[in-house]
Amino acid sequence: MVDMFSGAIPQHTVQTTDKSFQALGLSDPILMTLGAIGFEHPTPIQAEVIPPALAGKDIIGLARTGSGKTGAFSLPMAERLVHGRGVRGLILCPTREIALQTKAFLEVFGKQHDLDTVCVIGGVRMHPQIKGLRNRPDIIVATPGRLVDHMERGNVRLNQIEMLVLDEADHMLDLGFLPQINRILENVPKQRQTMMFSATMPGDIERLTARYMQDPLRIDMTPERGVERGIEHRLYLVAAEDMKAALMALLHEEQVSTLVFLRRKVDADWACRQLQQEGFKAERIHSDLTQQQRVAALRGLREGKYRILLATDIAARGIDIPIIEHIVNYGPPDTVEDYTHRSGRTARGANEGVVSTIATWLDKEMIRHIERAVGHEITRCTVPGIKPYEERKTTSRGRKIRRRRLL
Numbered sequence: 001m002v003d004m005f006s007g008a009i010p011q012h013t014v015q016t017t018d019k020s021f022q023a024l025g026l027s028d029p030i031l032m033t034l035g036a037i038g039f040e041h042p043t044p045i046q047a048e049v050i051p052p053a054l055a056g057k058d059i060i061g062l063a064r065t066g067s068g069k070t071g072a073f074s075l076p077m078a079e080r081l082v083h084g085r086g087v088r089g090l091i092l093c094p095t096r097e098i099a100l101q102t103k104a105f106l107e108v109f110g111k112q113h114d115l116d117t118v119c120v121i122g123g124v125r126m127h128p129q130i131k132g133l134r135n136r137p138d139i140i141v142a143t144p145g146r147l148v149d150h151m152e153r154g155n156v157r158l159n160q161i162e163m164l165v166l167d168e169a170d171h172m173l174d175l176g177f178l179p180q181i182n183r184i185l186e187n188v189p190k191q192r193q194t195m196m197f198s199a200t201m202p203g204d205i206e207r208l209t210a211r212y213m214q215d216p217l218r219i220d221m222t223p224e225r226g227v228e229r230g231i232e233h234r235l236y237l238v239a240a241e242d243m244k245a246a247l248m249a250l251l252h253e254e255q256v257s258t259l260v261f262l263r264r265k266v267d268a269d270w271a272c273r274q275l276q277q278e279g280f281k282a283e284r285i286h287s288d289l290t291q292q293q294r295v296a297a298l299r300g301l302r303e304g305k306y307r308i309l310l311a312t313d314i315a316a317r318g319i320d321i322p323i324i325e326h327i328v329n330y331g332p333p334d335t336v337e338d339y340t341h342r343s344g345r346t347a348r349g350a351n352e353g354v355v356s357t358i359a360t361w362l363d364k365e366m367i368r369h370i371e372r373a374v375g376h377e378i379t380r381c382t383v384p385g386i387k388p389y390e391e392r393k394t395t396s397r398g399r400k401i402r403r404r405r406l407l
Helices: 002-008 028-037 044-054 069-080 096-109 127-134 144-152 169-174 178-185 203-212 240-253 265-277 291-302 336-343 361-374
Strands: 059-062 089-092 117-120 139-142 163-166 193-198 217-220 231-237 258-261 282-285 308-311 326-330 353-359 390-394 400-405
Touching (some): 028 069, 028 096, 044 059, 044 069, 044 193, 044 217, 059 069, 069 089, 069 096, 069 193, 089 178, 117 127, 127 144, 169 178, 169 193, 193 203, 231 361, 240 258, 240 265, 265 282, 265 308, 282 291, 291 308, 336 361
Parallel strands (some): 059 193, 059 217, 089 163, 117 139, 231 353, 258 308
16 A cells, blocks of 8 residues: 555655654554655644644644645545544645645545545546545545535535545645635534634635634744745846747756746747657646646656646646756746745745846846845856846936946
């Protein structure tokens, strides 16, 4: 069982504590499974969350991506739930990929109680999911939109839920799931345990916690600054007409595993075709592709079939591939929070990574916001054959004081 599913569980290096899993109150069968997989010590978020979670406490867990949040809630759920009593556990995830990874955790650690987990996600046929729901699983892992579809069709009832988890809650709100989340939470019992995990704490999450949680314990493991440690930030300022050429030149120069963020699906398609024509091992991932195509693209990057993956923000949510060494922003994102989430795709665990942003003078305001979050001016860089944009430094009154070429 462990060998069958451990490949779906992230196996990258993550900062751990000197505590033992046994000291957290986990049972011998789960301890044996942890040992078989190679998990020797809990991560900081796991060490803080697991004991109160086992005690049934409502929890708000704040931690950066790649910190072990999935194990923090999956292990207590596997301990506390027992097979054959109906749907008692519900985990809401922002994307299909995160849902599938979470299901893999539960299939491994829920073995001692014979827990049956059903994954309910969009982009695939509903009939197999309906069949799984009719078999009265113990746990449902779902994306909010597809779960609401099943609720409206009468395929599932949530009136026996004992443990509820909102994973990557800020991502779900980014994707516009707040109405569906409210609909779901209004249909689960008021007497339950609720755990919410997020990398940031926007106002909508504060309101969710006030409305749906009971005296939650807040566990904040986020770093002091808004972006992850172990990341080198680079900025390539170019003329608007040189954006595409700069992207191609950068990908030629940096021969490492790379995830490229593009705002539009058409840009991802264009860049993928161009790179493939030039002999690059590249693939793209966006919402117009089927779930099978998206899974194949992620597997190809993870296994080395592709070196470059081109993605839109929505499709890239939940990518947990430790080998990604380089993030490229083809244009900065719309918010600092999105920059943080994109950056979190590299430097997973104890690894290091590079985040490069290709931008024009029109993006300078957002760049200043990002630099404030990073805590320093981002290093200006160039690529061969592309003339850099020349910044004009001004006083607070807008008077030009000097002009320089970015190096």
